[in-house]
Amino acid sequence: MKSLIFRTASDYLLPLLLLFSIFLLLRGHYEPGGGFVGGLVASMAFLIHSFAYGLTQTRKIIRVNPGYLMPVGLLLALVAGIAPWFVGLPFLTGLWFSEPLRFIGAVSSVLVFDIGVYLVVIGTTLTIFFSISESV
Amino acid sequence: MITAVFLGFIFAAFTPVLRKLGQSVFPWVYSLLPLGLFVYFLGWLPGLSNGPQVVGYPWIPSYGINLDFRIDGLSLLFALLITGIGSLVFFYSTYYLKGHPALDRFYGFLSMFMASMLGLVLSDNLMAMFIFWELTSISSFFLIGFNHEEKSSRKSALTALGITGFGGLVLLAGVVLIGTVGGSFSFSALVPLSETIQNSPSYVWIVGLFMIGAFTKSAQFPFHFWLPGAMKAPTPVSTYLHSATMVKAGIYLLARMTPVLGANPIWNDTLLWVGGITMFYAAAHSLFRVDLKSILAYSTISALGILVFLLGVGTEKALLGAGLFILAHALYKAALFLVTGIIDHQTGTRNVPGLKGLGKVMPMVAFGGVVAALSSAGFPLFLGFLSKEVMYEGVLALGNLTIVAVAILVLTKIFLLVAGFWAGIKPFVGHLPTELASVKGPPPTLWIPPVLLGICTIITGVYPALIDSSFVQPLFHAISGSNEIYTLKLWHGFNLVLLLSLITLGAGVALYFFWKPSDTKFAKTFRFESTSPESLFESGGNLFLRFSRFWTDFFQNGYLRNYFITILAFLILVTGYRLLGGVDIHIDWEQISSVSFYEVILTAMMAVSIGIAVLTHSRTMAILALGIVGFVNCLFFLFFSAPDLAMTQFSIDTLTVVLFMLVLFRLPKNKKLSSNPIRIRDGIISLVFGAFIAILTLEVFESPSQTDVSTFHAENAYLLAKGRNVVNVILVDFRASDTIVETVVLVIAAIGVYTLMKLDLNPQKNP
Numbered sequence: 001m002k003s004l005i006f007r008t009a010s011d012y013l014l015p016l017l018l019l020f021s022i023f024l025l026l027r028g029h030y031e032p033g034g035g036f037v038g039g040l041v042a043s044m045a046f047l048i049h050s051f052a053y054g055l056t057q058t059r060k061i062i063r064v065n066p067g068y069l070m071p072v073g074l075l076l077a078l079v080a081g082i083a084p085w086f087v088g089l090p091f092l093t094g095l096w097f098s099e100p101l102r103f104i105g106a107v108s109s110v111l112v113f114d115i116g117v118y119l120v121v122i123g124t125t126l127t128i129f130f131s132i133s134e135s136v
Numbered sequence: 137m138i139t140a141v142f143l144g145f146i147f148a149a150f151t152p153v154l155r156k157l158g159q160s161v162f163p164w165v166y167s168l169l170p171l172g173l174f175v176y177f178l179g180w181l182p183g184l185s186n187g188p189q190v191v192g193y194p195w196i197p198s199y200g201i202n203l204d205f206r207i208d209g210l211s212l213l214f215a216l217l218i219t220g221i222g223s224l225v226f227f228y229s230t231y232y233l234k235g236h237p238a239l240d241r242f243y244g245f246l247s248m249f250m251a252s253m254l255g256l257v258l259s260d261n262l263m264a265m266f267i268f269w270e271l272t273s274i275s276s277f278f279l280i281g282f283n284h285e286e287k288s289s290r291k292s293a294l295t296a297l298g299i300t301g302f303g304g305l306v307l308l309a310g311v312v313l314i315g316t317v318g319g320s321f322s323f324s325a326l327v328p329l330s331e332t333i334q335n336s337p338s339y340v341w342i343v344g345l346f347m348i349g350a351f352t353k354s355a356q357f358p359f360h361f362w363l364p365g366a367m368k369a370p371t372p373v374s375t376y377l378h379s380a381t382m383v384k385a386g387i388y389l390l391a392r393m394t395p396v397l398g399a400n401p402i403w404n405d406t407l408l409w410v411g412g413i414t415m416f417y418a419a420a421h422s423l424f425r426v427d428l429k430s431i432l433a434y435s436t437i438s439a440l441g442i443l444v445f446l447l448g449v450g451t452e453k454a455l456l457g458a459g460l461f462i463l464a465h466a467l468y469k470a471a472l473f474l475v476t477g478i479i480d481h482q483t484g485t486r487n488v489p490g491l492k493g494l495g496k497v498m499p500m501v502a503f504g505g506v507v508a509a510l511s512s513a514g515f516p517l518f519l520g521f522l523s524k525e526v527m528y529e530g531v532l533a534l535g536n537l538t539i540v541a542v543a544i545l546v547l548t549k550i551f552l553l554v555a556g557f558w559a560g561i562k563p564f565v566g567h568l569p570t571e572l573a574s575v576k577g578p579p580p581t582l583w584i585p586p587v588l589l590g591i592c593t594i595i596t597g598v599y600p601a602l603i604d605s606s607f608v609q610p611l612f613h614a615i616s617g618s619n620e621i622y623t624l625k626l627w628h629g630f631n632l633v634l635l636l637s638l639i640t641l642g643a644g645v646a647l648y649f650f651w652k653p654s655d656t657k658f659a660k661t662f663r664f665e666s667t668s669p670e671s672l673f674e675s676g677g678n679l680f681l682r683f684s685r686f687w688t689d690f691f692q693n694g695y696l697r698n699y700f701i702t703i704l705a706f707l708i709l710v711t712g713y714r715l716l717g718g719v720d721i722h723i724d725w726e727q728i729s730s731v732s733f734y735e736v737i738l739t740a741m742m743a744v745s746i747g748i749a750v751l752t753h754s755r756t757m758a759i760l761a762l763g764i765v766g767f768v769n770c771l772f773f774l775f776f777s778a779p780d781l782a783m784t785q786f787s788i789d790t791l792t793v794v795l796f797m798l799v800l801f802r803l804p805k806n807k808k809l810s811s812n813p814i815r816i817r818d819g820i821i822s823l824v825f826g827a828f829i830a831i832l833t834l835e836v837f838e839s840p841s842q843t844d845v846s847t848f849h850a851e852n853a854y855l856l857a858k859g860r861n862v863v864n865v866i867l868v869d870f871r872a873s874d875t876i877v878e879t880v881v882l883v884i885a886a887i888g889v890y891t892l893m894k895l896d897l898n899p900q901k902n903p
Contacts, residue, residue: 024783028864028868029858029859029860029861029864029865030860030861031860032779032780032861032863033783033861034780034864034868035868036867037783037784040784040787040788040791041787044787044790044791047791047794067886067890070886071883073879074876074879074880074883077875077876077879081872081876092869092872092873092876094858096858110859110868110872113868113872113875114864114868116879117867117868117875120879120883121879121882123883123886124882124883124885124886125886127887127889127890128795128885128886128889128890129791129795129798131889131890132795132889133798134893135893
């Protein structure tokens with residue numbers, strides 16, 4: 001799909017969708033959204049890019065092998081789970097900073113957990129798509 | 137305490153880091169761990185006479201599962217044996233396995249195993265003990281299969297894991313049962329409840345389950361065959377696993393449970409029979425073997441049988457004898473194994489008929505071997521003598537069948553004496569044959585451990601007072617629960633026990649000169665191979681494999697459509713059976729909100745798309761039609777105020793359509809692959825399934841719904857988890873453990889797809 005319109009559109013869509021996915025990730029605690037949907041939207045952004053420019057280009061802008069995002073995500077989720085142990089609380093208890101951060105709002109270990117989910121979803125989706133489209 | 141137990145696991149994680157250090161500068165660096173622990177546990181010894189001490193750490197208190205560690209005579213004896221013999225084995229291996237490329241891995245497994253054993257014997261909580269029990273099975277699997285390039289080694293490891301793992305499962309059932317009956321998993325809490333447990337109808341089950349667990353671990357007949365197989369492991373591993381640790385775990389369990397479950401005819405008679413059969417069968421077997429390790433394996437099984445037998449006899453002296461024999465056997469059997477390892481290492485053979493005269497080449501090793509053999513035989517002034525005396529005395533007090541029991545025990549002891557002499561004396565006496573003339577003496581790293589063990593045997597044998605009140609009394613108290621005090625004495629006067637001792641020694645030594653190990657005798661045992669428990673077990677295993685292959689071929693035939701039909705047909709059967717009981721649907725038309733214009737249109741769209749998907753000849757059309765069904769679904773979610781669900785469904789559907797396009801784009805034109813009758817069959821199945829699901833959905837409204845959970849989540853989402861989006865709060869906070877597992881599933885799926893796509897099973901076809 002080398003159409004000029006599609007390429008030009010994808011140039012704008014990639015950053016927009018990525019931003020949107022982060023937006024979804026962050027608002028998830030109060031409004032519809034969350035790490036899972038955010039991850040799906042982010043992977044869609046990369047997919048559109050790969051349709052327009054080809055896989056090699058997309059891999060180049062992601063830089064890391066998307067497969068690596070999976071262990072990183074799992075690790076983040078695990079860290080968020082274990083962190084409460086150090087203050088004597090059960091596994092996966094949410095820990096909250098008392099002061100909300102600017103732009104982001106109240107931050108907690110739950111957010112770290114959700115970022116982990118987000119990364120795992122991106123990693124999984126892209127690994128599946130890339131390996132299939134490279135093989136067929 | 138908890139650090140002491142878990143240090144081995146932590147250490148195991150760091151062995152790869154220590155690799156460089158261990159290879160070049162300090163090969164003995166690994167031995168510091170067991171040595172340090174040994175000293176630590178020695179520190180508990182003086183406090184032992186004040187009674188048992190429990191150090192507790194809460195783990196899962198809501199289920200009554202805690203990491204409580206109990207220090208009493210029994211657990212401390214085992215802890216000291218595990219760390220003490222562990223130190224020697226660690227030290228010995230530095231030379232024995234010198235230059236082995238996987239030495240760090242070996243020490244990693246070994247320290248993991250040591251930590252699991254420590255946890256097993258120290259745990260006061262039966263659940264925690266069970267977990268350590270399983271850990272020993274797993275880590276011993278790696279140790280037995282350490283030479284993993286050899287097929288036989290892998291097979292023995294698998295057999296050992298199969299048998300002990302099976303026993304572990306049975307034991308778990310027993311632990312759960314005793315927990316239900318006694319209301320606690322804590323051993324300390326169960327002892328006073330002994331009577332309640334023995335009077336409960338589940339008592340027989342508890343005993344049976346615990347015993348199967350213990351018998352598999354401790355290689356009792358008919359589960360004994362994994363132990364000779366496990367001799368495929370490097371000799372230091374055999375030393376460690378079979379003298380003091382792994383196989384004694386079952387004995388430990390039985391001894392530990394004796395105050396709770398014992399003093400009951402069911403318990404005692406079973407142990408008596410199983411132990412009696414095992415000790416005699418294995419001792420007789422050992423006399424037909426020619427391989428040193430094999431002889432030791434069978435004599436170990438026999439010794440374990442003696443221990444079970446003594447626990448079964450159950451008189452106070454017998455329990456005391458069992459406790460002493462655990463110590464004596466650990467010391468002399470470890471020494472014999474180490475000596476065997478040295479002989480094997482230096483001469484390259486373990487064939488008993490060919491080994492003699494090595495005493496001149498390796499005098500220190502000969503010392504260790506001879507002391508161990510004499511202690512095993514029970515000569516006076518060795519620790520084995522004390523245990524044998526007390527043992528005979530205990531069995532003589534049995535009451536009924538005394539003569540039979542004593543006769544079998546004496547015969548077993550005579551056979552064991554011969555086996556011990558073969559392993560510890562025969563290789564060292566006589567003339568050195570020419571083929572062994574070039575054998576060199578071992579370095580101190582190898583001979584120090586067996587000599588140390590020999591010295592311990594002699595010191596404790598000559599001065600039993602050294603261990604008497606400080607150690608043996610608490611041990612006896614822990615096994616029997618009685619407070620009687622028996623002093624160990626070297627001289628009991630002229631009595632029946634002494635006579636039996638003399639008979640044993642005399643007959644044993646005579647048999648040693650009369651009965652020589654030979655290959656022809658070994659060959660005679662082959663005839664019974666086909667009826668041995670091992671062969672039966674193996675054919676059972678093969679049968680199981682064949683059945684599972686048939687089962688797999690039948691159900692996992694690789695066609696997605698067949699999987700679907702199987703799943704749907706099964707669900708139809710199950711729901712259909714349920715619906716046979718009567719359907720109870722009352723649709724209250726008044727309550728249902730009026731159908732809006734949009735809903736009619738969307739439903740129509742869905743129906744049309746499904747029709748297109750089924751009937752079209754173009755793949756693209758079919759996929760798009762399915763996509764439309766999905767998107768309409770999203771809209772429904774949106775109408776009924778589930779924006780989260782709608783959003784996720786929307787993304788998923790988009791991705792699915794894209795994915796389908798990616799794959800199907802390249803495939804040839806859609807052909808009609810199945811005949812009309814099959815299509816009709818499939819259609820009927822789908823329609824029936826859809827109808828059933830619809831009926832079930834309607835019926836859900838009939839049963840009163842439980843809203844506690846959803847109310848709790850809705851009310852507490854903001855209060856407890858500071859989120860207003862209840863769905864998301866459930867995902868990342870209330871049920872975050874589920875989410876972790878789900879993400880793991882996602883990752884597994886991705887890895888699966890990746891391997892399916894990238895794995896090239898026929899590389900030559902696609903250059």
